[in-house]
Amino acid sequence: GQQVMQIPQYQHVQEGEDFTTYCNSSTTLSNIQWYKQRPGGHPVFLIQLVKSGEVKKQKRLTFQFGEAKKNSSLHITATQTTDVGTYFCAGPKAGSYQLTFGKGTKLSVIP
Amino acid sequence: GAGVSQSPSNKVTEKGKDVELRCDPISGHTALYWYRQRLGQGLEFLIYFQGNSAPDKSGLPSDRFSAERTGESVSTLTIQRTQQEDSAVYLCASSLLGGGYGYTFGSGTRLTVV
Numbered sequence: 586g587q588q589v590m591q592i593p594q595y596q597h598v599q600e601g602e603d604f605t606t607y608c609n610s611s612t613t614l615s616n617i618q619w620y621k622q623r624p625g626g627h628p629v630f631l632i633q634l635v636k637s638g639e640v641k642k643q644k645r646l647t648f649q650f651g652e653a654k655k656n657s658s659l660h661i662t663a664t665q666t667t668d669v670g671t672y673f674c675a676g677p678k679a680g681s682y683q684l685t686f687g688k689g690t691k692l693s694v695i696p
Numbered sequence: 697g698a699g700v701s702q703s704p705s706n707k708v709t710e711k712g713k714d715v716e717l718r719c720d721p722i723s724g725h726t727a728l729y730w731y732r733q734r735l736g737q738g739l740e741f742l743i744y745f746q747g748n749s750a751p752d753k754s755g756l757p758s759d760r761f762s763a764e765r766t767g768e769s770v771s772t773l774t775i776q777r778t779q780q781e782d783s784a785v786y787l788c789a790s791s792l793l794g795g796g797y798g799y800t801f802g803s804g805t806r807l808t809v810v
Contacts, residue, residue, distance in 0.1 A: 627801040630798030681752065682744070683744045684729075684741075686738050686739040687738065
């Protein structure tokens with residue numbers, strides 16, 4: 586079945602450093618979504634990418650969707666302590682709106 | 697309501713007992729999903745409801761798990777004869793179909809089986 590893999594599993598950065606998490610799908614995706622889960626919280630939708638090679642920015646966050654629509658990345662510039670949490674990518678199962686989530690990248694920011 | 701509401705927020709139950717978890721989706725969201733998240737782990741798909749279509753139950757881990765949804769409204773997830781490995785946070789989400797708005801998750805029900 587469809588698999589969505591994320592690396593790294595954990596990342597510790599000094600405040601102000603950049604951070605990137607990578608997502609790879611075993612199948613071509615119609616779209617990819619990113620979610621953030623703060624410690625003790627629930628996942629919150631960040632963004633959806635649909636087009637091959639698409640790049641979207643939200644302030645210090647940059648999201649990319651690969652040309653083959655099988656991989657994606659999230660890059661955070663100059664991390665802040667408010668960026669702490671686990672970032673999940675998710676892709677829909679073919680022909681469905683059901684999402685398969687990656688295992689997430691847990692980001693810790695050292696002040 | 698303004699968000700997805702789940703109840704109870706916490707549930708402690710004895711092994712072997714049945715539990716029922718409730719989810720109130722956002723009004724107008726035709727799709728509703730249940731996921732399970734074990735401590736420090738990712739989200740495991742359980743079941744998906746879309747309008748009046750037959751639900752996708754492919755993620756339910758055993759026949760002890762079942763779920764129902766009344767129209768496009770409330771859903772209940774029932775776990776019979778609970779086991780310790782059922783301990784997890786059960787997350788409900790709802791969404792519009794298409795539109796790029798993603799899922800809106802509830803705050804979850806933390807289930808502890810003792």
